[in-house]
Amino acid sequence: MKFCTLPRLSDVFRFIGFSLVLFVSLPALAQFRIEVSGVGLTQVPVVIAPFKGQDALPQKISEIIKADLERSGQFRVIASPAGVFDEASRPELSALRQSGADAFASGSVTRLADGRFDVRFRLWDVVKGQDMGGRSFAVTMPDLRLAAHRVADDIYEKLTGDKGVFSTRIAYVTKAGQRYQLWVADADGENAQSALASPEPIISPAWSPDGNQLAYVSFESRKPVVYVHNVATGKRRLIANFKGSNSAPAWSPDGSTLALTLSRDGGSQLFLLAAAGGEPRRLIQSSSIDTEPVFSPDGQHIYFVSDRGGSPQIYRVSARGQNVERITFAGTYNISPAISQDGRWLAYISRLGGAYKLHLMNLADATVSVITDSAADESPSFSPNGKMLVYATQQQGREALMTSTLDGKVRARLSGQQGDIREPHWGPFFK
Known part of the structure; x- marks a missing residue:
């Protein structure tokens, strides 16, 4: 699950259903304009x-x-x-x-x-x-x-002197009517291919480090469960269908482990699960809601969101589950952490006066800057060279994808013609 009061995300957890159709390499229904x-x-x-x-x-x-x-x-x-x-x-x-x-x-x-x-x-x-x-x-x-x-x-x-990211890919989800689709597209949003279509919600796509697989959450089984999807073949496997909800998958840098949020023991807690499947291991013993995990680039730490301090804030813990420390202090609502590949920057969403804005923190000195002037940002994700961000937002009442430089000076709108666009994740460099 996610801490979010934006209607399009809070509502999805009420949806229950089944019946899913798989697609591989179909022509895109939505083209993009830069x-x-x-x-x-x-x-x-x-x-x-x-x-x-x-x-x-x-x-x-x-x-x-x-x-x-x-x-x-x-x-x-x-x-x-x-x-x-x-x-x-x-x-x-x-x-x-x-x-x-x-x-x-x-x-x-x-x-x-x-x-x-x-x-x-x-x-x-x-x-x-x-x-x-x-x-x-x-x-x-x-x-x-x-x-x-x-x-x-x-x-x-x-x-x-830095690697370019234009030949990499992004994944994102669209909703058109009651139809949800998971897309894989070029980094400029063009050449979109449908990986998955369903009448039930699809959320939280996450690229594997080698760029060959996507983990995501599907509601087709009358509750949220986690699948891992092979992008080239379209084949997928169920990775987490434990008692309660299964959500917010995140890959370790070596691709061997998934961090995810499970409610199997009551409440929403962080667990580690081998990418091949098996029995999950609880990361932290906590009575709070802990969710939205993301690994640091060196695999030594996991950033996550918790209400243990009374409101959603971003914390960091060692990958062994030790030494929990709070990272965000300004504001009463900070969610959706993303870490740049060099480990320098933390991107996240903070609520300011009822508006949800993309923020960037320099982890070395904890200085924070607001990157956007929009009011409904969500799901930031860094480019693999750490120089740009992709995120979802609302413009003129409809969801859209945006890219931004880290200083927020140059932003590009990737505007789909059909459906609302959300939950982007920027893939890695091709191996």
Whole structure:
């Protein structure tokens, strides 16, 4: 279960039902539109020239790359000079410098004899006048977007030193009428594939560390139970169906263990369960409500939400169940912890004057900043490089997914055309 008074989440625990349909790799019913707002404090000015040969494609490679880089908040895309460029072109660096560009990327898309497409690019450091190298990808038509994301990843890494996350995936849940669906999509929200559909609620999707599986909670058995779902095959297995409710699954960093909330002994308590199944082990002896566990990146600690202090707050305990310590102190309602992969940041939702807002805490000195100006945020999740967040919120009375930089300066709305969108979780880097 979750501490949350937002109607769409508090209501789901009253739903009872069965009958579930599995889907694998179906076309998305909801497409997404990227709307970037805000300006980062420091952005690299970069030119992404139109890729030679892309006009014959249903989507332009260079436009996907631009959208990725702008959404990251690290780049400001400026207009490309006139002319046709590919990966073999040497741009006029002096003219690019005068236009304010620090970097220039160009490439091409060529159809191969076997029907695949050869996507190539090259990146230039305009300031230093250096060729920063490039790559090529041979892909099928359905993977052209993935190739574009990988190009954006390479540009991001070459210019920032950090790994790009544009070729990773997100999972989220939609509700349209009485139909719930679990989706897997590209990190920009496009190319969504339905993993699961049900007339009963689906909540709390959580990626395994290798990106091959999703744990989630389903209400199809007249109560919340936890499944683990293989994303590639669509096969799933029941992992937790103990007496009472079974909820809030979270993977350990090595993928061997799931932390989850069970009420089998009365109340809502934290347990550890081998990912292969078996008998769960209670983590803490407590008479309070303890829920929403999440492992620290090193696996040594578990952050969770508890009302042991009289109101929902975020706590930390060792993975052995020792030394419980309170982490959040400001405000009377703090829930939904998420930890960045470098262990520096805690994202969570705090209630301020009746509004639910995304907050970010620097764990080194406990300083806190409010990231959003919305009023119904939920379910924050870090990108695998720790530089961005995805979360759900409400805009104009409907749920939507948002990404944000950690300073909140650049946010992008991923707006579905059908159904309310909720409970996002950002997947790991591909192994």
